[in-house]
Amino acid sequence: MTSCFHCNEPVLTGEQFTTVINGQPQPMCCPGCQAVSQAIMDAGLSSYYQFRSEPGNRQTALIPEQLSQYSAYDLPEVQQDFVHKQGAIDSTSLSIDGITCAACAWLIEHKLKPIAGVTNVLVNSTTQRALVSWDSQIIQLSEILQIISKIGYQAAPYQVDEQEKQSKADSRKFLLRLGLAGFATMQVMMFALALYTGYFTDLDVEFRDYFRWVSLIFATPVVLYSAQPFYFSALRSLLSGKLNMDVSVSIAILGAYVASCVATIQANGEVYFESVSMFTFFLLLGRYFEQTARQKASVSSSNLHKLVPLTAHLYRDGEITEIAAKQLVIGDIILVKPGEVIAADAEVVAGLSSVNEAMLTGEQMPIGKQVSDTVYAGTINVEQPLEVKVTALGQDQLVAEIIRLQELASNNKPAIALVADRLARYFSATILSIAAITYCVWLFISPDDAFWITLSVLVATCPCALALATPTAVTCATAIFTKLGVIPRKAGVFEKLTKINHVVFDKTGTLTCGHLSIGEVQTFGKYSSEQVLSMAAAIEQGSLHPIALAFKPFFDNKHFVENVDHHIGLGIRASIGQQQVCIGTVQFVTPETNIAASKAIESQWIYLSIDNNLVAKIEMLDELRVDSLATVNVLKAANITLSIASGDNSGHVEFLASKLGISDVHSGLSPQDKLALVNQLQQQVNVAMFGDGINDAPVLAGANLSVAMGSGSAIAKNSADLILLGDHLSRFNDAIFVAKQAQRIIHQNLLWAFAYNMIILPLAVTGHVAPYIAAIGMSVSSLIVVSNSLRLLRIKL
Numbered sequence: 047m048t049s050c051f052h053c054n055e056p057v058l059t060g061e062q063f064t065t066v067i068n069g070q071p072q073p074m075c076c077p078g079c080q081a082v083s084q085a086i087m088d089a090g091l092s093s094y095y096q097f098r099s100e101p102g103n104r105q106t107a108l109i110p111e112q113l114s115q116y117s118a119y120d121l122p123e124v125q126q127d128f129v130h131k132q133g134a135i136d137s138t139s140l141s142i143d144g145i146t147c148a149a150c151a152w153l154i155e156h157k158l159k160p161i162a163g164v165t166n167v168l169v170n171s172t173t174q175r176a177l178v179s180w181d182s183q184i185i186q187l188s189e190i191l192q193i194i195s196k197i198g199y200q201a202a203p204y205q206v207d208e209q210e211k212q213s214k215a216d217s218r219k220f221l222l223r224l225g226l227a228g229f230a231t232m233q234v235m236m237f238a239l240a241l242y243t244g245y246f247t248d249l250d251v252e253f254r255d256y257f258r259w260v261s262l263i264f265a266t267p268v269v270l271y272s273a274q275p276f277y278f279s280a281l282r283s284l285l286s287g288k289l290n291m292d293v294s295v296s297i298a299i300l301g302a303y304v305a306s307c308v309a310t311i312q313a314n315g316e317v318y319f320e321s322v323s324m325f326t327f328f329l330l331l332g333r334y335f336e337q338t339a340r341q342k343a344s345v346s347s348s349n350l351h352k353l354v355p356l357t358a359h360l361y362r363d364g365e366i367t368e369i370a371a372k373q374l375v376i377g378d379i380i381l382v383k384p385g386e387v388i389a390a391d392a393e394v395v396a397g398l399s400s401v402n403e404a405m406l407t408g409e410q411m412p413i414g415k416q417v418s419d420t421v422y423a424g425t426i427n428v429e430q431p432l433e434v435k436v437t438a439l440g441q442d443q444l445v446a447e448i449i450r451l452q453e454l455a456s457n458n459k460p461a462i463a464l465v466a467d468r469l470a471r472y473f474s475a476t477i478l479s480i481a482a483i484t485y486c487v488w489l490f491i492s493p494d495d496a497f498w499i500t501l502s503v504l505v506a507t508c509p510c511a512l513a514l515a516t517p518t519a520v521t522c523a524t525a526i527f528t529k530l531g532v533i534p535r536k537a538g539v540f541e542k543l544t545k546i547n548h549v550v551f552d553k554t555g556t557l558t559c560g561h562l563s564i565g566e567v568q569t570f571g572k573y574s575s576e577q578v579l580s581m582a583a584a585i586e587q588g589s590l591h592p593i594a595l596a597f598k599p600f601f602d603n604k605h606f607v608e609n610v611d612h613h614i615g616l617g618i619r620a621s622i623g624q625q626q627v628c629i630g631t632v633q634f635v636t637p638e639t640n641i642a643a644s645k646a647i648e649s650q651w652i653y654l655s656i657d658n659n660l661v662a663k664i665e666m667l668d669e670l671r672v673d674s675l676a677t678v679n680v681l682k683a684a685n686i687t688l689s690i691a692s693g694d695n696s697g698h699v700e701f702l703a704s705k706l707g708i709s710d711v712h713s714g715l716s717p718q719d720k721l722a723l724v725n726q727l728q729q730q731v732n733v734a735m736f737g738d739g740i741n742d743a744p745v746l747a748g749a750n751l752s753v754a755m756g757s758g759s760a761i762a763k764n765s766a767d768l769i770l771l772g773d774h775l776s777r778f779n780d781a782i783f784v785a786k787q788a789q790r791i792i793h794q795n796l797l798w799a800f801a802y803n804m805i806i807l808p809l810a811v812t813g814h815v816a817p818y819i820a821a822i823g824m825s826v827s828s829l830i831v832v833s834n835s836l837r838l839l840r841i842k843l
Contacts, residue, residue, distance in 0.1 A: 050075035052083045052198075054101035068092055082198035089197070091156055098149035102198055119187045119203060121357065121368070128203040129187070135165055137179040138187070141204035142194065145174045150199070157197055161185065175204055217334075220275075224334050227272040227327040230264040231320070237261045238320035251313070258310045261319040269303045273326045289474040294481070298504035299326060305497055318498060321816070325505055358389035361433060378436045382427045391443045392434035394419045399430040418598065473803070477507045484811050499813045506810040506823055507803050515795035518835035523788035526841060531771035532781045539767050542751040543785035548731040549681055550724060553692035553699055554593075555755055556736045556775075557706065558668040562596035565665035578662040580604055582629050582654055585620045593652065593666060616716075617652070629654045631714075636660045650698035670702060677775040678706045684782070687731070691720045691745075720745040736775075737766075753778060784841065791838060795831045802827045 048057040051065070051072035063074040065083040074080040082102070086094055119125070129138045145151060151169035154176060158167045163184030169176040178190060187203075194201045237257040276299065279292040299322055306317040358371045359381040366381055371389040374380070379395065382388050388401070400414045403425045415421055421434055422444045440446065481503045488496035523540060527533065534540075551557050567575040579597065584605040586594035610620040617630015628635040635655035654662040681688060689710040692699045699713040712723055720735075724745050727733050735749035746752035746766050754766035770777050806823060809815050815823070 048073050050079055050101075051095075052079040052102050067095060078198075082196075085196045085198075086153065089157055091153055091197075094149050094153040097152070100149075102150070103144040119191065121370075125187070134181055134183060135179050136182050136187070137166075137177065139204040140176045140178055140191075140194075140201045142169070142174050142176055142199050142201045144199040145169075145171050151176075153197060154194060154199060157193060158190065161190070161193065164190065176201070220330070220334055223272040223275070224327070224330045227268045227323065227330055230268045230272075231323040231327045233264045234261045234320045234323045237264075255310070255313055258306075258317050258319075261317065262307060262310050265303065265306075265319040265323050268323045268326050269299060272330060273299050276329070289478070294474055294477055294504045294507075295329065297478070298501050301504075302497075302501050318501065321498070321501065359383070359386075374436050374439060376436055376439065379433055380436065382421075382432045382434060384427055384429055384431060386427055388421050388423055388425050388427060388434065390423045390436045391438035392421050392436050394421060394432055395435050396433035397431055399432050400428045402426040402428055473507075477504065480507075480807070480811065488813070495813060498816075499810070502813075502815045502819075503807070503810045506806045506815055515799055515831055516792050518832050519788050519791045519795065519838060522835050522838035523784055526784050526838065527781065530777050530780055530784075531774075532777050533769045533771060534767065535769060536767045539751070540785045540788055542732070542734075542767065543782050544789050545732045546686065546734045546751055546782065548687045548689070548727055549734045550689045550691050550720075550727070550736065550749070551708075552735075552737045553690060553702060554668060557674050557690070557702060558670055562593055563667045564596055564600075565667045567665070568663040569661060570663075571659070571661050573656075573661050575662070576600075578654055578664070581622060581627055582662075582664065584622065585610065585618050585627060585629055596666060625656050626658075627654065627656050628658075632660075668698075670705065671775055673774055673776040675706055677779055678708065680776070680779045682707075689723075689727075691715055691723055691735075693720075721748050724749050734778075736778075784838070787841060788838060791835055795834055798830060798834070799827065 049055065050057055051067065052074060055075045057073045057075045059075065061073065063077055063080040064071045065074055065080055065087060066072070067083065067087060072083070074083060079102075086092070125136075129136050142154065145154075148171050151171040154169050155167045158164050158178070163181045164178070165181060166179040167176060168178075180187070180190060191201050237260055273296075276292045276295045280296040283289060283293060302318040302322045302325075306319050306322070309317050357368055358374055359366050360369050360374070361379040361381045374390055380389060380392070384399070394415050394417050396417065398414075398416050401421055403413055403422065415432065420437070421427075421432070423438075424445050438444075481500050484503050485496050485500040488499050520540060524534065554562070564579065567578060569575055569578055579600040580602050583597035583599075583601040584607045586597045587601055587607070605622045607620050607622055610618060612618055613630070613634065616634040617628060619626065619628045621627070630652060632651075632653045635653045636658060650666050650668070652664050652666060653660060654664065678688060687710070688708045689712065690699060690703050690708055691712045693715055699711060703709070703711040712719075715723065724733050724735055725748060728750060732750045734751040734753060735745055736753045736755070737746050746754065751768065752766045753768045753770060755770055768778075768781065802823075806815065
């Protein structure tokens with residue numbers, strides 16, 4: 047099949063869309079890609095296609111013309127939060143979606159630089175941000191954003207959150223410590239070179255002592271200021287009754303410094319100021335790169351903040367006014383025009399449209415929204431105007447919750463990480479013991495060499511790489527999960543995913559879309575189909591079950607309902623006037639009625655009775671998820687056994703199972719039955735359970751790994767280990783792949799960390815490693831571990 051020249055997706059439209067690139071007509075998959083590629087060619091930037099290393103993003107979700115009106119970003123009260131003014135020049139940081147490689151950064155820079163009024167453009171392809179400066183008298187920020195959108199990238203002002211501000215402040219302080227250590231090391235090494243020549247030529251005692259005193263002056267701020275993080279970490283560890291890697295580092299630095307000071311004052315013995323300074327410098331350098339790598343891995347969560355717009359159209363007293371989004375309060379009604387980004391989590395009160403929720407789910411297909419549906423801050427209204435009532439702001443919004451969950455997941459340690467932490471503590475104790483023995487032995491063999499050999503042992507075998515082996519890999523894997531719309535909620539998810547060998551699916555809302563609709567209505571007796579649907583809607587009002595949502599359009603306030611009693615997995619019993627009305631399974635609504643259910647039917651039925659008399663049979667239509675079959679096939683290929691456990695006792699379960707090729711089918715199960723089934727399976731295998739409803743909460747809590755769909759109930763999601771925000775089952779396969787890659791990286795890191803220490807230890811003990819060489823080796827070992835973990839970020843799914 048022909049692939050799109052711009053995004054590499056399959057071309058399903060024949061030759062309908064083409065762009066002439068470098069003299070050759072190239073196929074495009076959609077008008078979006080055709081428009082973007084044409085804009086690139088019109089700007090004379092065809093070199094982008096020659097040098098790119100990754101295809102561009104698919105442009106099927108190009109924002110409508112209305113979204114190009116970024117005029118809100120030109121308002122002074124909005125700009126005060128993110129624009130820095132210096133004279134006539136304004137500057138800001140933009141977060142840009144769609145950057146896939148360095149060529150994208152080149153394209154954006156070369157598109158903007160020739161524009162009159164733009165004074166500077168610097169694009170960072172790693173963080174997906176751009177620093178832009180412009181003359182506000184010549185060009186407005188909205189025009190710059192519009193130019194970027196025309197070449198296929200969506201940009202918005204980026205605002206640093208408090209956590210990132212603190213992180214940057216810590217980085218600056220750390221960089222100051224590193225710079226001081228580097229400067230002092232260069233000075234001390236010059237004097238050390240002169241001292242070393244004393245071994246080959248005669249050096250006057252006065253010059254020797256002078257060089258030592260000057261070295262002491264330069265080394266002191268390194269020991270007392272630059273190395274402070276190691277001391278505080280070691281002290282906290284000792285106060286908690288544990289040993290960490292910084293204990294041995296602190297002993298090495300302070301021991302060498304104190305011994306050198308004594309030798310300098312007494313004008314007798316050896317000094318190690320150059321080793322102390324160089325060791326501290328290389329150790330700080332390694333820690334700085336580690337810190338930078340972690341920030342790189344987690345920067346995607348910070349970018350989520352910019353997805354929430356800065357302005358909103360407030361609807362009040364029949365008038366619409368544009369205000370800053372931070373001025374909104376709960377209950378405000380805001381108008382969201384087609385193409386605009388929704389400013390807060392809200393409930394639709396008027397209008398019918400579809401919303402692009404790609405920023406949450408990673409999927410570009412818009413989702414239909416009608417009255418009473420929930421919409422989320424940062425998502426895009428696509429078709430028709432919507433009036434929505436604000437229900438959550440700030441840290442209560444879904445975007446903020448995703449960021450919190452990601453941070454929680456990155457801090458959760460898998461079992462292998464806890465083992466590594468314990469090993470690091472034991473390893474530190476072992477190294478301290480070996481160092482003490484080494485000193486005693488060398489004190490007997492060669493007293494002059496005993497101290498620096500012991501110093502080398504402490505430095506070279508510092509278990510930094512061992513301690514970094516798992517956290518860096520978990521942080522990177524969590525960043526990938528966030529991009530996929532997969533949110534880990536509990537500890538141990540990465541480890542559990544790699545062990546799953548049996549998956550149990552619920553049916554409604556999991557294998558199927560869960561968006562049920564009413565099909566055929568068969569009535570028995572005096573009631574019409576309209577009356578039946580009205581009563582059913584009244585009873586189901588307030589429930590979030592997919593069946594209840596299907597009756598929403600038929601609610602008309604005609605019936606007063608009381609004594610509502612939910613029977614999970616069976617149905618609902620309530621009173622309407624003097625009548626007792628039941629809706630649910632046939633056995634529930636009319637226990638004494640014997641209706642045989644046919645096998646393998648393409649639709650399912652629910653029943654309604656009044657005073658135990660069956661009055662209607664209602665067909666519920668539910669479509670299979672588009673990726674259900676593909677997901678099932680991939681799981682089968684991975685030798686994972688599949689089952690269906692559904693509360694539906696109709697033949698529809700058998701029909702779907704046969705369509706998907708799943709042979710192990712359990713229908714008509716109550717929540718207790720589902721839990722019993724999973725508990726039985728867990729005696730032989732590790733089970734992952736999918737669910738989305740309140741009735742799935744018990745079995746989700748009991749499974750080895752539980753997965754809730756993003757559209758599921760709050761109770762189900764609270765019981766789950768993993769949430770699929772986009773409701774796409776295939777993301778589960780991606781999550782398993784990422785978890786296995788993360789586990790492989792962790793094992794590689796641990797193997798390298800142990801192998802390095804096992805090799806360097808005998809060399810250091812026997813006196814073949816100088817202290818500064820030990821510092822370099824330890825830092826390089828740590829950087830290798832971090833760099834290996836960062837390979838996870840290059841995974842393409």
